[in-house]
């Protein structure tokens with residue numbers, strides 16, 4: 001007969017490391033760098049700390065690399081360190097606000113990969129700026145998904161240092177990973193003119209990205225779920241957690257931008273008694289509430305306080321600096337939502353200048369999600385699906401003969417990544433819709449530019 | 463400060479359903495059908511039961527569909543049913559033998575999706591052929607990842623029926639999913655001439671795939687891990703679980719096709735004392751054993767008892783029947799291994815007949831993994847990477863002007879899928895290597911055929 005058993009989440013990701021972005025030593029090198037840098041940037045940005053991130057990768061021979069990432073972020077509280085770094089599906093980013101981290105496993109997978117390929121422990125030193133700073137040496141008990149504390153020390157923190165240092169070794173391949181790793185740092189810093197990022201690579205080459213401004217965007221704030229698209233399980237959990245004894249009270253106090261007036265109008269429109277007790281709602285009634293919530297278009301759209309877009313000026317400036325294009329059209333869509341998660345699409349189309357003319361299967365498409373550059377699997381990304389779908393001729397654009405580059409940024413309280421390695425964005429209809437409209441808006445502007453340019457040259461020739 | 467918490471594996475896949483293959487109702491419809499049919503086929507094939515699988519999908523209106531899948535497989539033991547169908551990361555396929563299932567979550571994700579989109583319970587009826595058959599009505603407690611038994615009944619089983627029936631509702635989109643769903647059934651049955659598969663779709667259309675033979679391939683048998691590529695964690699666990707008091711005893715009793723002689727030669731070659739106690743091995747020594755195990759080429763390659771390839775005749779017959787090509791070259795590589803997992807690549811290149819000439823970005827590539835057809839994300843698949851890499855001119859093949867179709871089947875004790883939705887295969891170097899050699903072998907045969915054909919036509923013209 002069959003042998004049945006349960007496995008832990010850590011064991012699942014250990015057995016299936018390709019799923020977490022660790023297909024092979026080249027991809028692992030990239031993924032590890034990405035995961036640790038993103039943790040460092042989140043720790044700074046969420047608290048309006050001007051980021052100072054230092055990354056050092058040393059070649060220890062035999063394909064083993066030692067990585068050290070240091071940041072001046074908020075630090076990790078003493079009791080949380082073992083779980084934050086050695087328990088899969090544990091973290092502080094399960095909240096409804098934009099951050100690079102969302103799964104609660106990126107940093108841990110990197111550390112797990114070091115443990116299984118180089119038998120490495122991870123050394124974490126941190127302080128939240130208090131009188132003490134502390135150091136742990138950890139492993140992950142993979143079968144039981146819990147931390148193994150090899151060593152820990154607490155010491156004085158005279159300089160009131162605040163931040164985190166993570167260090168471990170792993171089997172990698174920097175030679176092959178280098179182009180993507182360097183591109184990742186470059187693309188990241190284009191979007192973060194207020195960050196100081198330093199990367200010393202195994203050849204001793206120093207990559208410095210110095211800040212050009214001290215102005216930081218306002219950090220994203222946590223919000224309640226938006227009524228558009230939240231599913232039955234989501235609403236059921238809110239009901240279970242809520243103390244409301246009426247549907248009116250429940251609706252008015254649990255959803256983003258839904259107050260008493262909106263709640264009353266909604267409940268009346270779907271013929272649910274505002275005085276009904278949410279905890280005794282029939283399954284049928286619950287389904288009605290949820291499905292009608294999706295279509296009710298008198299809910300206020302999400303506001304962007306839970307999001308932190310790049311911004312039109314910054315996006316344009318970054319593109320101008322990199323490509324010196326003849327023309328750039330940028331746009332920022334209003335906030336929308338999928339499955340109750342607010343999101344915003346920002347896009348740009350750049351024409352001419354130093355942008356190359358590319359063959360049709362190698363388009364210049366630059367994608368970002370929550371300010372993370374996405375450098376893999378372009379063809380599976382929803383952005384590519386949209387680009388292939390649009391009839392560019394209507395905008396006088398011929399992608400095979402004109403120097404055109406596309407830029408797409410999706411910022412969301414939860415980015416709909418298709419993969420745990422955050423390689424590309426899944427085919428969400430709401431997201432696809434927003435990308436399509438953003439690109440068409442930009443396309444129209446590029447068309448107008450080309451038309452004006454053509455008219456000007458006609459005038460000139462006369 | 464940050465709010466730290468842990469979440470269950472069920473909560474992770476609930477929050478990130480795109481990662482499990484449930485991007486949207488269209489993709490969800492396909493994934494759900496796939497997951498349940500694959501469970502049914504595994505339950506039959508693993509026990510040499512000629513499969514009888516019946517699938518019925520009913521449109522209940524409002525985008526809600528009811529799915530019922532019935533099989534004559536081995537059945538699920540009474541106490542295991544709640545966990546098998548309502549606890550994520552639970553199953554019977556965590557063993558080292560080829561099966562379609564590997565993760566312990568496919569069926570559950572389908573059921574979870576039905577629960578959150580249609581508030582559906584799942585009804586499972588099963589019997590292992592004994593005096594009783596039993597029925598459960600289940601939900602998943604997502605936050606705690608455990609089953610909720612709504613109802614259960616045990617009754618007599620007069621006909622000694624053995625098998626499983628699974629039924630639940632979910633929000634889908636059959637209209638858009640139809641082409642891929644039908645293609646999935648068609649492709650699946652091409653590889654399973656001994657299976658009776660019946661699919662009744664929401665429009666009442668009956669798709670019947672009747673068996674044309676009663677001969678089934680031998681089921682795959684469980685084996686021990688192969689020494690090539692097993693990592694430090696894997697070896698450490700084997701040491702912890704083993705009672706061996708010497709390295710010689712440990713090596714000789716725990717690895718696929720490694721006996722006393724091979725173990726002794728290996729340990730001597732890496733200067734590890736055969737009498738050393740594995741449990742007191744230094745970390746440094748353990749790393750030496752593991753890394754040298756990877757490179758030691760005097761280990762026997764895996765034998766194929768843990769695998770169940772399609773077979774050259776069947777593959778050729780299926781291609782002949784579908785495309786009536788002018789010529790088919792098929793090949794089956796010897797067993798290889800990655801990360802300790804044995805695998806075999808089978809490939810075919812077909813030329814002419816009813817095969818269309820396709821533009822370069824739309825090649826005819828048919829991929830299978832453990833007899834599952836892969837119909838998505840071709841461009842991200844490692845097979846495509848290989849096809850793009852090969853210099854086809856050397857084989858007188860011009861992919862843009864000739865009618866050519868590629869067929870690649872990877873069978874493995876663990877297929878290196880890149881995604882939880884089993885959409886495509888990750889970039890594993892060992893797998894890439896095998897696919898490359900398989901395709902080149904086929905390409906050489908096609909080249910010889912084209913050369914002969916050309917000579918024949920020259921002779922004819924004289």
Ligand SMILES: Nc1ncnc2c1ncn2[C@@H]1O[C@H](COP(=O)(O)OP(=O)(O)OP(=O)(O)O)[C@@H](O)[C@H]1O
Pocket residue numbers: 035039040043071073074075076084085090091092093100101102103104105106107108109163164464
């Ligand atoms: N450098 C750091 N500074 C402060 N906190 C950190 C740092 N690195 C990790 N953490 C904490 O550890 C938690 C777990 O990190 P991990 O990378 O495993 O998951 P995540 O960032 O929450 O999500 P994701 O898997 O998407 O990266 C984070 O949520 C954060 O609270």
Ligand SMILES: Nc1ncnc2c1ncn2[C@@H]1O[C@H](COP(=O)(O)OP(=O)(O)OP(=O)(O)O)[C@@H](O)[C@H]1O
Pocket residue numbers: 002497501502505533535536537538546547552553554555562563564565566567568569570571625626
């Ligand atoms: N129709 C069936 N007949 C017999 N056993 C079944 C059937 N469906 C599911 N099972 C049992 O339930 C377990 C869990 O199934 P599930 O689909 O969730 O995971 P899996 O098949 O093991 O792996 P995967 O996630 O890759 O599909 C299986 O391992 C199997 O033991």
Ligand SMILES: [Mg+2]
Pocket residue numbers: 035038039100101102105106107
């Ligand atoms: Mg992280």
Ligand SMILES: [Mg+2]
Pocket residue numbers: 497500501562563564567568569
């Ligand atoms: Mg399954």
